[in-house]
Amino acid sequence: MSEQRFNIDVENINAEFCGSSTGYADERVLVSLERAQGFGKLKNLPKRLPVGCRRGGCGICRARILEGNYKRDPMSREYVTLEDEKEGLVLLCAIYPLSDLKVRLEPKCVKNVEANSQSLEI
């Protein structure tokens, strides 16, 4: 197992700082953020950490890399187009840190999720 550890800073879509997690080189960035959330280290999230399929298909954990390097798994082009990718957009569940990272959440279809949520009043 890799012991290479990196610091991952995350901010929400309004650029408010949410918190940091310790990420590992062989660990999906989203999973490290889930761990930080479990320890109560993430604040200022618009709702909660956008966790969906964790395998690059559903687009929920779409985010912008503000600083740092990473490697990537396949991710659905429906949510990250080639142009998006050039701008630094990724799915956090499909990237692994190669350095400290600074990321901003830009979740997919926020409107739809909230439309559904409101109609269900959950």
Next chain:
Amino acid sequence: MALTGVLRPGFIQLRVLDMAASVEYYTKRIGFHVVTKGEDGRVYLKAADEFDHHSLVLRQADTAGLDLYAFKVRKDEDLDSFKKRIEDYGIEVDDVRAGEQPGIGRRISFVIESGHRIELYAQAEMSEPKPLIHNPDVWSVEPHGMRARRMDHALLYGPNIEKVLNFFVKVLDFECAERVDMPDGLLAIWLTAGMKAHDIAFVNHPEPGKFHHVAFELEDWKDVGNAADIITRYNISIDIGPTRHGITRGQTIYFFDPSGNRCEVFAGGYTYYPDHPTRTWDEKEIGRGIFYYERQLNDAFLSVVT
């Protein structure tokens, strides 16, 4: 013939981002078998307890999600009569030639108002492995992985659920076994062509053509627990469970394939007959309808789709 028209879900075609990882997942983890690989790269899989040629088709793509969901009908003539009924209803029907998928006869193909492509076919070859029929043992090849016995149903997300309900009931002769009505309208429907509590289900959702999950049937609750062990052991992304649905009563666990397509394995569910009433749920108890033990929905279940 006591069962006529649409018999059962036949096969589902899913898009995957990484074919090698997907084949490993559906064969080693879910417990399916590869039947054949097509020249165009599609991979055809089945459960050993299914007779028909295949029930799951994987297609390499740069997005995840559902290409189409196909039902097997009783007779070739049924295809012609359904084609006419679907066209009379006002939905365009395409013909798909026999052999477009190996082992499958001609299909009729159409897009319903929720944006999903649905197909019907009458002819399918059988393939190995399949159940024995002469002095048949309980299984022909030893079950492995999650021990899935069949591709059982799918849940699809899209708009116009009222119209979808009308189409399936009036044109395809399905029955609505269960439904959820919210103050602002119909939220979800569970439809059956036979005696299972559901063969296909829909949840109202603004984006058309979205895919929520494909479900594989297991023998019992103990096998659901075994699947849960496999999910963590092989670092498969978990969604929720083991738990139970109030709707259909299935004992269940949800998780994601390597491309983020949601899968379910489940056991049980009541037996439906066409003289049974439709079971209904409202806003107050919908949490218990979806997750009988947690009694609360989670927003990922309602919003995470491919």
Next chain:
Amino acid sequence: MAMTGVLRPGFIQIRVMDMEAAKEHYIKRIGLHQVMEGDDGRVYLKAADEFDHHSIVLRKADDAGCDLMAFKVLDEETLDGFKKRIEDYGIEVDEVRAGEQPGIGRRISFVITSGHRIELYSNCDQSDPKPGIFNSHIWSVEPHGMRARRFDHALFYGPDIDGVLDFFTKVLDFKLAEKVQMPDGLLGIWLTCGMKAHDIAFVKHPEPGKFHHVSFELENWNDVGRAADIITNFNISIDIGPTRHGITYGQTIYFFDPSGNRNEVFAGGYTYYPDLPTRAWDERDVGKAIFYYERQLNEAFLSVVT
């Protein structure tokens, strides 16, 4: 309508020699509920997971055995259609007036060539307890005893099994899901009108009209084990099991009611569709067909009937 004709087993009327002991057995041990007692002393029972008025009728008599087994059909038109087809086949049909059994509409009644009285009806009332249909729970009343979920099927012994097969498939539109073929002819047939592996079964036997067992469905193998505990705890006469059938794949245990009528509780069994082949067994493996783990028949199972 995807399902037409005969839907399912509706009820079975069983003769018992000690009504109080029989009620205790079927209610407290099997887990059924008493719906009512008729003026003529017949007792009407049901499982809490059944909608229809009753599924078991107990009649006090000075011998044990089965009076009749009745199937529910889709509608009155279907009932009239079957009456004509049965008479055209050459079997006399009696009309039984609505209300002869409480909650049940008019029936047509006839004796098949194995000597068993079979009935069909289309109308019946619902009774409590029954499954909830609005924001419903998994069960309305807490399951007790062996937690039987429904009257599922019966096995009859009698002559002319070939004739019975012809009648059920040609006249009542049943399908032959499974059969045992011995060198001297057909020994057993498992017939279905829907998607269950069997709704009624027959074994060749010289005496006409004999009753082998009535079967109740359980949720899973775990509940079969619980039933085994109950059988010994309450000193119920055991026949065989827990074991599995090669035929139908059911996980099962057999025992006797206080009058010596054989009962089965079982879980599982494959899903049948009318496009699937008939599964067949021959003399070599018939032991495994009946008892998949013991792999040998026992004399009592073949000869002890009421």
